[in-house]
Amino acid sequence: MDNIRRHQHQESFVSGIISNNPLFVMVLGTCPALAITTTMEAAFGMGLLFLFVLVSSNVLISLLRKIIPEEIKTPSNIVVIATFVTIVKMFCSAYLPALYNSLGVFLSLLVVNCIVLGRAEAFADQNGVFDSFLDGMGNGIGYTLALCVIALIREILGTGYLTIGVIFTFIPYFRLPVLKALDGSYDYSMNLFASPMGGFVVFGLLMALMQLWNLKKKAAEREAAIAKIHLAAKEGA
Amino acid sequence: MKIAATERQRILLVGGALSLIGGVSALLIGAVNALTAPVIAANDLAAQETAMKAVYGDFASASSPILIGGSSYVSKFWVALDQENNALGYIYRADGKNKYGSIALLVGVYGASSSPILGRIALISDTETFKEKLEDGYVDPYNADPTATNLGDTTCGATHGATLIEDMAVEAKGIYDGSVAVTFTDASGSSYTPSSVSYSSNVNSGSSPGSASVDTSAGGTVG
Numbered sequence A: 001m002d003n004i005r006r007h008q009h010q011e012s013f014v015s016g017i018i019s020n021n022p023l024f025v026m027v028l029g030t031c032p033a034l035a036i037t038t039t040m041e042a043a044f045g046m047g048l049l050f051l052f053v054l055v056s057s058n059v060l061i062s063l064l065r066k067i068i069p070e071e072i073k074t075p076s077n078i079v080v081i082a083t084f085v086t087i088v089k090m091f092c093s094a095y096l097p098a099l100y101n102s103l104g105v106f107l108s109l110l111v112v113n114c115i116v117l118g119r120a121e122a123f124a125d126q127n128g129v130f131d132s133f134l135d136g137m138g139n140g141i142g143y144t145l146a147l148c149v150i151a152l153i154r155e156i157l158g159t160g161y162l163t164i165g166v167i168f169t170f171i172p173y174f175r176l177p178v179l180k181a182l183d184g185s186y187d188y189s190m191n192l193f194a195s196p197m198g199g200f201v202v203f204g205l206l207m208a209l210m211q212l213w214n215l216k217k218k219a220a221e222r223e224a225a226i227a228k229i230h231l232a233a234k235e236g237a
Numbered sequence B: 001m002k003i004a005a006t007e008r009q010r011i012l013l014v015g016g017a018l019s020l021i022g023g024v025s026a027l028l029i030g031a032v033n034a035l036t037a038p039v040i041a042a043n044d045l046a047a048q049e050t051a052m053k054a055v056y057g058d059f060a061s062a063s064s065p066i067l068i069g070g071s072s073y074v075s076k077f078w079v080a081l082d083q084e085n086n087a088l089g090y091i092y093r094a095d096g097k098n099k100y101g102s103i104a105l106l107v108g109v110y111g112a113s114s115s116p117i118l119g120r121i122a123l124i125s126d127t128e129t130f131k132e133k134l135e136d137g138y139v140d141p142y143n144a145d146p147t148a149t150n151l152g153d154t155t156c157g158a159t160h161g162a163t164l165i166e167d168m169a170v171e172a173k174g175i176y177d178g179s180v181a182v183t184f185t186d187a188s189g190s191s192y193t194p195s196s197v198s199y200s201s202n203v204n205s206g207s208s209p210g211s212a213s214v215d216t217s218a219g220g221t222v223g
Helices: A002-017 A030-035 A040-064 A070-095 A097-103 A105-112 A114-124 A129-159 A196-236 B005-055 B131-144 B159-177
Strands: A161-164 A174-177 B066-069 B074-081 B087-098 B101-110 B117-126 B183-185
Touching: A002 A129, A030 A105, A030 A129, A030 A196, A040 A070, A040 A097, A040 A105, A040 A114, A040 A129, A040 A161, A070 A097, A070 A105, A070 A114, A070 B005, A097 A105, A105 A114, A114 A129, A129 A161, A129 A196, B005 B074, B005 B087, B005 B101, B005 B117, B074 B159, B087 B159, B101 B159, B117 B131, B117 B159, B131 B159
Parallel strands: none
Antiparallel strands: A161 A174, B066 B074, B066 B183, B074 B087, B087 B101, B101 B117
């Protein structure tokens, strides 16, 4: 029984990161993923704020699931999510103003983010607090990782640099020349990747890679299942 | 029509649950607002000072703000002063919104009231969806050209944002030359009609700002 429960907890956490990644597999939350992934720092900041909103709203919605009448579940969920987004906005504006300005309207749009609303309706409304917490963590980390991977590729290819310390001003400013020299002696950067079109290209390629990985994994699992059946049949004979 | 007791109970339950959630949310937001509002105000002030320095390179201080009423975007203005207390020009604060986000900016206007000259533009906040295009393709090229006194082509890849900035700048110029009818209120709360405000007595009439001496108290500079 304990093993089954542990497996459930593990599944709640891990599935959101890889096999059911909200961005690459479920294709949810694509607007901010394309708009704010021009720099690694902005993407990471967005990911952290998203993680906080998702985990907090999942936990609170799960806590309230038996109190809230069925007919007002959706409006209640939206109020809870909007509350956490407003709180995050206020803290971000006060203590991380550069991140706040960089994210712009996409921070407010977390209220109507499909992932947050989707996890609230599909998971937190039907599961316990701990599982909902793990589900929020898994999906939040999965989304953050996805944003960071897209941003890393776009920033390096689009600007030629990897820059740190512009948005998180408490970190010392650092610019790593990857495709473009600091003195301008060489420049292999491609502006296309800094534009929305470049975002679509990177997103599409990463989605394809993720699909390939998932298909290969499924094929391997099928092979293993068939081999198991053959072995059982042989032993039976 | 009579409502059945069970139905009434259900309505009360639903109403109570919604009120509870709404009340708790309001309390949470209120508490966080009380905590963060002073920090946000201090951040805004610091950003405003930095922006004023971007509008006039020689900026050292500003007069008390004069509040503007009856305008679409511009909410107040200051007289910008250099280190010797010479007037550099006026700085107008403008806030605008469109369907792609919002913009808050400071814009300088100086010169004779009959032929005002547009100074630099400093963005305080920009939440436009196409903010990079707007800043790289519209605001930055204008600010980088020291001879430019007119904003460039708004078809820069962020046309709506650029048009909004242009409208704000045009309104600031209109208030400066008196062609836009507005009301003024100084720091003491006294109101002025536009006709009683004399711009040219405060700001130099030449094309290069920085010659006239200005009393830094708002009441002394305007009206």
